[in-house]
Amino acid sequence: xxxxxxxxxxxxxxxxxxxxxxxxxxxxxxxxxxxxxxxxxxxxxxxxxxxxxxxxxxxxxxxxxxxxxxxxxxxxxxxxxxxxxxxxxxxxxxxxxxxxxxxxxxxxxxxxxxxxxxxxxxxxxxxxxxxxxxxxxxxxxxxxxxxxxxxxxxxxxxxxxxxxxxxxxxxxxxxxxxxxxxxxxxxxxxxxxxxxxxxxxxxxxxxxxxxxxxxxxxxxxxxxxxxxxxxx
Amino acid sequence: xxxxxxxxxxxxxxxxxxxxxxxxxxxxxxxxxxxxxxxxxxxxxxxxxxxxxxxxxxxxxxxxxxxxxxxxxxxxxxxxxxxxxxxxxxxxxxxxxxxxxxxxxxxxxxxxxxxxxxxxxxxxxxxxxxxxxxxxxxxxxxxxxxxxxxxxxxxxxxxxxxxxxxxxxxxxxxxxxxxxxxxxxxxxxxxxxxxxxxxxxxxxxxxxxxxxxxxxxxxxxxxxxxxxxxxxxxxxxxxxxxxxxxxxxxxxxxxxxxxxxxx
Numbered sequence: 407x408x409x410x411x412x413x414x415x416x417x418x419x420x421x422x423x424x425x426x427x428x429x430x431x432x433x434x435x436x437x438x439x440x441x442x443x444x445x446x447x448x449x450x451x452x453x454x455x456x457x458x459x460x461x462x463x464x465x466x467x468x469x470x471x472x473x474x475x476x477x478x479x480x481x482x483x484x485x486x487x488x489x490x491x492x493x494x495x496x497x498x499x500x501x502x503x504x505x506x507x508x509x510x511x512x513x514x515x516x517x518x519x520x521x522x523x524x525x526x527x528x529x530x531x532x533x534x535x536x537x538x539x540x541x542x543x544x545x546x547x548x549x550x551x552x553x554x555x556x557x558x559x560x561x562x563x564x565x566x567x568x569x570x571x572x573x574x575x576x577x578x579x580x581x582x583x584x585x586x587x588x589x590x591x592x593x594x595x596x597x598x599x600x601x602x603x604x605x606x607x608x609x610x611x612x613x614x615x616x617x618x619x620x621x622x623x624x625x626x627x628x629x630x631x632x633x634x635x636x637x638x
Numbered sequence: 639x640x641x642x643x644x645x646x647x648x649x650x651x652x653x654x655x656x657x658x659x660x661x662x663x664x665x666x667x668x669x670x671x672x673x674x675x676x677x678x679x680x681x682x683x684x685x686x687x688x689x690x691x692x693x694x695x696x697x698x699x700x701x702x703x704x705x706x707x708x709x710x711x712x713x714x715x716x717x718x719x720x721x722x723x724x725x726x727x728x729x730x731x732x733x734x735x736x737x738x739x740x741x742x743x744x745x746x747x748x749x750x751x752x753x754x755x756x757x758x759x760x761x762x763x764x765x766x767x768x769x770x771x772x773x774x775x776x777x778x779x780x781x782x783x784x785x786x787x788x789x790x791x792x793x794x795x796x797x798x799x800x801x802x803x804x805x806x807x808x809x810x811x812x813x814x815x816x817x818x819x820x821x822x823x824x825x826x827x828x829x830x831x832x833x834x835x836x837x838x839x840x841x842x843x844x845x846x847x848x849x850x851x852x853x854x855x856x857x858x859x860x861x862x863x864x865x866x867x868x869x870x871x872x873x874x875x876x877x878x879x880x881x882x883x884x885x886x887x888x889x890x891x892x893x894x895x896x897x898x899x900x901x
Contacts, residue, residue, distance in 0.1 A: 434702070448702035450709075576801045580719075583810065584712035588750060591701065591709035596758045599700040619757040626749050630720040630742065637723020637793065 407563040412635070413628035415559040420589045420624025421617060422552025427453060427593035428613050429545025430487065431538035434600045436530065440502045443509065443531035443538055443602045445494045449594030450587070452490065453549065457586045459486035460550030461579060464557050468575050472558050479554025480547045487546035491534045498533035506533030510606050516540055531602075541603025549590070557582040563635050577638065585627045589620045644831040647693060651771065654686020655740065658778035662736045662785050673786040673859045674866055677849055680782035680813075681842040681870075687775030687817035688838030692831065694768035695821050699760075703825065707818025710769055711810055713750055714776025717743030721777070722793040735791050739781050740774050747773030772817065779813045780806070783849050786863070789856075805852055812848060816841040833881040840878055843870035 430452055433444025445452060463482025464475050498504050507524035508514065509531035514521060516536045525531050534542070561578035565571060596616035601608050661679015665672040687710075695703045721739030725732060751769035754760045784806070785791045788799035800806050820837040821829075843866075850863030 448705055450702060450705040450707075454708065573797060573802055576804060576806070577719075577797070579804075580715060580801065580806045580810070583807065584716040587708045587712035588716075591705045591712075592750065592754060592758065594701045594705055595699070595754050595760055597701075615757060615759075619753050622753050622757065623750055626746060626753075627716060630716055630746060633727060634716070634720040634723045637720070637725070637727040638797070 407559065407566060409632045412559060412563055412632055413625060416556055416585065416628035416631060417621055417624040419552040419554075419556035419559070420585055420627065421620050422548045422555065423453075423457070423586055423589040424552075424593040424596075424616055424620025424624075425613065426545040426548030426550075426552060427590050428597060428601065428609055428616055429541045429548065429604055430456075430601075431491070431534055431542050431603050432594070432597065432600055436600065437532075440498055440504045440532040441526075441529040442600060443507070443533065443535065444600060445491060445534065445542075448599075449597070450591060452487070453586070453590035453594075455490060456483040456487040456546045457549055457553050457590065458583065459483055460546070460553050461557055461582055461586070464550070464554035464582075465575060465579055468561060468571070472555070472562075475558040476551040476554040479557070480550035483546040483550025483553070484543050487542050488539075491539050491542050495534050495539075502532070504532040506535040506538075507531050508535050508538065508602055508605070510602050511537070515605050537605050538603045541605070544604070549586075552589075553582055553586045556585045560631060560635070564638065567635060567638065569638060577634075581631055581634070585624065585631075588623055588627060592616075592619050592623050595619075645689075645835070647689060650686050650689040650835075654683045654771075654775050654778065657682025658686075658775075658782055659736055659740070662778075662782050662791055663733075665785050665789065665791065669789070669856075670859045670862060673789070673853060673856060674862050676782050676786035677846040677863055677867070680779040680786070680849075681839070681846060683775045683778035683782060684813065684816045684842035684845065685835060685838050687772050687779065688820045688835060688841075689831070690768045690771035690775060691818050692821045692829075692834055693764050694762060694772075695818075695825070696829075697762045697764070699762070703822040704814070704818050706769065706772065707814045709750070710747060710772035711776040711780075711814040711817070713746045713769075713773040714743045714778075714813075715780055715806070715810055717746040717773060718777035718781050719793070720746075722781070722791070722796065726793065732792050735793070736778070736781055736785075739777050743777030744770045744774045747771075775817060776813060779817070780809045783809050783813070783845070786849055787853055787856075808848070808852075812845050816845045828885055830885070833878065833885060836874055836878040836881055840871050840874040843867045843874060847871065 436442035438446030460483030464479030
């Protein structure tokens, strides 16, 4: 694979990962106390869970076409993210006794149900309402597909450089994880901690800057991945 | 305690770089002691990284302490492996491999931190220096542990012994935890450098016990690593518990209980 294509593919993968993170309802510490909407942990944890599951599922289709690897990466990450949000919701509803509701919108954009009357006064919502859940699954789709793409192109480049298949897969896996974390955390810096999903006003305000930051970070990663592949 | 003079970041940087590189270079000294020295090099790098995390996360990242740890270790692994690969690409002598691994990780860390600062708009003054430092510490610690397992610091040896069996993924998470967890566990109003770094030492020794377990095929070298790691962990963790007890609020307010004979 020529260097320009490799760097472009890694940049596209990185941007998908970075954009995906903006969709995931990250609630952080306030959500852990059910005083903000989203899953009660940081981006790094959510990205690690969904991204790594996505990479494992993507790697299980090593040797298949790029679309298949990306799709399976996306499906793995979506399943992981959906389960994380579902179980978190069970804990919020049956453990904390709160109703999933968002304080950022008057009505849920998907179900149309009113949100404000269900928000506890003094909180910014709680639990994971439908719109956040759907947004989270979309985010995992993008992140998983991006991770799968990085895995595929690195594996492909290494295999074409006549490296044995298991070794190429091992290198591609660790490089994809590294690129995944770099982009996920740059994106989470851009979000500034917590976000509810695509309906959050923060989303529109920050996604542009996040796109540019992740694009540049991925291009840098791509250049060094090319050096690494050349050296192997 | 807090009234003691803190160790300067530059001194810990020197400890991490010199100790880490020395440990890696001494791998060939003896098949039994070499891997242990490489592991101890990794311990030095982890202490350096933990101090850098302490400096940067003290400002409040807004994304949690682990986030910068994961990102920097990602940079560290990418940079470390690229640095090792650069040696064969540029046909340089193998002896410069660990230095190149460190330098490339520092450079990528620097660039990503500049992106975070200039484009994302992070307002932490030490972000650039500390991200580069953590990435460098991550690269050195991973290369040191990999060298201990592979018996050499060349990319081909590390690829066969560490990357192919997937141990590199374990080192990624384990070293991230060892570097970021001390500050994450100790942060708060009465956090002090000595206690945080003591926990970092304990974590690093615990990590080398795991490296020792992976190195069992090497024979006696593994036993030595496990014993040293376990003894190191026991001593440092006991010290950490003592420091934690001393710092506990009730003790700070009322002093230690008087001994019976003093009453």
